[in-house]
Amino acid sequence: MATATPALTGTSASADTATTSATPGGWRRARPWAMPLIGLGVSLAFLWPYLVMLLGAFRPSSDVVQTPASVLPRVWKWTTFPEVLGDERFLAWLRTSVVVALASTAIVVVVAIPAAYFTARFRFRGRMAFLFLVLVTQMFSPTSLVVGIYREFFTVNLVNTYLALILTNAAFNLAFAIWILHGFFASIPRELEEASELDGCGRVGTLWRVMLPLTLPGLVTATIFTFIAAWNEYVVALTLMLDDSRKPLTVGINSYVTGYEQNWDQLFGASLIAIVPVVILFALIEKHLVGGLTSGAVK
Amino acid sequence: MSSKRHLPATGLLAGTTAVVLGLAACSGGTGAGSAGGGGGGGSSATKGATTIKLVAAEYSKNHTKAFWDQFAQAYKSKTGNTLQVQIVSWDDIDQQSSTMVQNNNPPDILNLNAYASYAKDGLLYSADEVLSDTVKSDLLDAFVKSGSYQGKMYGMPDLSSARAMFYNKTLFQKAGISAPPKTWAEFQADATKIAGLGNGAIGYGLPLGPEESQGEFSIWMFNNGGDWKKDGKWTINSPENVETLTFLKSLATKKLTQNNPGKTNRQDAFDLFASGKVGMVVGFSPLAGKLDADKKVQYGVAPMPTKADGGTPQTFGVTDYLMAFKKKGNQDAVKAFYDLYYQKDQVNSFIKAEGFLPVTKSGIQEFSGDPKLKTYLETLPNAHLTPTDDPTWDKVKLAVQQNLGTAITGDPKAVLDKLQKSAEAGG
């Protein structure tokens, strides 16, 4: 990828024009309606399980586990979403998820920027060691470390706090953010930076005013990535969060279906609500994301 | 562990936070999102005797937490002590409790379906230390026995359940069966008739999947004169038990059960019964509660059929436990906890809300007014339990859960031989 400086090129042009013009004329006429149709097919391929889920939220739990199975509800139930949204326990879980995901994301961004910038710009002793450490971090899953994580936070008396969850999510997603941003910083021409320094900006000022705007797509990528990972984290939250009201959604909503009581409708309703914030966040910054993975990811 | 290790560790973490927050502030307040972070307060450590912690299993979303929250308040106003309540789902409670014990940070009270290993490890108070005499004498003898390890009681029962044969009256009628089966031969004949109805009808819902296969197998083995242990010796591969498992396998081979019983968990079998497709299933009172709420299936409850003609049906009973961990200074608070829990209005209203069966003599009296519970209550004092008083059972149970289902496609005797061997080797 040494030839391109994609961080600067943005999202606009695609390879589209180049490839289609070589295809036969019939396709050219069919294209305006065929492509959206294929698009609909692709969308359905990714959405159908969640449509099943939506239908599951609109039928009583006993109709979900009914044999023979039916695609559409035999009995419709419209009260699931009001039930879930009126459930105080659910709202508390939702709040935890929002706080933890936002805070973890903020920490990752703030911690990754200086590390990525410095390793991209300077050769120093231990640079490779540091980058290798980051790479190795990526290999660890919280699942295998959860016992140790609990032990640590117990020692420092942080079990059952948002902070413990936030730090864990931040630490385990830091590697990806550093790698992405590292690639971005490396692709920014050094001359730009030098010019800025000549203008009298300090190193921090340069980073803040010149470099960061150029790496915005990378930041967006790291943000959405961390946010989704933190939003969906399960094992650590399960172990660390003792109070019911401090559990995040992923852990909390399992209460809807236990070995003794099944509310599939509410589980599905709650799960769908949990997807919404992520999709909204994604819709808001999708344009940047697509440009963002460009350079960072490929470096 | 030692205090020497604490200091640098705390410093390290505090350092991280400080740097993080500091940086966030410099870069224009992006760090605002972490505001909720400090809210924890880390009150989880036990501070003297006045605060104790309960880790309770979640039986149902709407009742379990509500009960314990109410209980904590009553406990506070009665004793002045604070009770921290943590509700954990059954799926996760093994991991949670293990993690806590590993870190020398067990709760004061733990609600679980096993206790003997904890007693063996010397972690628990015995009933002599934390149960008042009136409470202890009120507990049903069968449960005192199953809660006792080496002569001392450690496993205080929170609630119980007994299994019985649920049958679908509509399907029975269609198949021309007048009464629930009393023997295995009748049972098999009835199951055959129901399976013969077609249209997806299933004779018997047999769950031998890894969730609870030891329960299903227990019921059948007890009604064939078998047991897991007899006279202090493991008898998992006794001829009766091999016969029992072979019988269960034959039901599957003859297609009298649902598809793939070796890989069916209990809840799946219940769901099938609740959708009206299954003639018979071994159920317990929470299933009855669900069926009553759905009002879809006309069902009856009968004692289990026995192998021998004219045999006495055995009831399989299960209790879960509230065990108390020995910690410095918590004994009085723990004792007060049990005193309050076993008060009639507490324990029985919990059990009633969750749809289970009582664990005390006074509870049996109180519940006896409910005609639906008649079948269970009569047999409860003589309920037959699994050897929960043997710590080895805690491992054997897991081995059974993970292996019994393979007998449906494999050799029942070989499966039981292997389990017997591992039990004799100490689990």
Next chain:
Amino acid sequence: MALLWLAPALLLILGVVVWPAVELVRASLARFSITGLNKGSAGLDNYRNVLANESLGTVLANTVVWVVAVVALTILISLGLAQFLTKDFWGRRFVRWAVIVPWAASLVITARLFSLIYSYYYGTLNAVLLKLHLVHTPVDFLGNDRWIMPSMVAVGVFVSIPFTAYVFVAGLNAIPTDVYEAARIDGASPWKIWRLITLPLLRPAILVATVLNMIYVFNSFPIIYTLNESNPGFAHDTTITFMYKLAFKSAEKDVGQSAAAGLFNVCLILVAVLVYLRVSRWREEES
């Protein structure tokens, strides 16, 4: 100087990743009771016991099948999907949002959802297959030994595609249009253009996507744990669920063995990634 810039990251990594890892090593050297009580040193017994476990061979084979199948299929499908998502057409934004949903949904929930969808008796999938007369009796996706792994792989691929596709979309967008212009003037066929231009230029993106997917898929817990829940034994477990079951669900119920297995896991994925990078000559690429 270096420390000042790297300190926050280092502290976070050392504090929240390395420290627990050290705890894991210590746990792997200790003897634990079934309750979790630490009963002193075990030497290397835990490692020996894990290596002696009769199911280890099956579990390792499952892991290889799982990782290779999911990653390979994910990469292939995502390549096609990314090509499509970079075309201009009406409704493209909507399609992009739709593709994100499996990524946005929690894995635990998606896994539970699929265990219902696949269900022999209640499953929507079987209902549809029966209605379309594609099958005559329901398929036991999660109980039939031949179907379990393919069913799990399908879900694994399904949830891995969104992220991967977006890496490729980004990679495709980064390819300068003038390269294509030149090729077109030379009269190259679309397939030739794709093979000789797009694919080589996409190589770094493929490399990154493959490495990250290898790690995620290897460490993926909820899908296998949930879909395989009703199957006895270790017949369909991968090393991650094997590790979990060792600690909490199997007759071993031994935290020490589980910790040892966890360390084997980390080594396995580390070696796998390094081998992959070596084979695809990551270093040459960078210099």
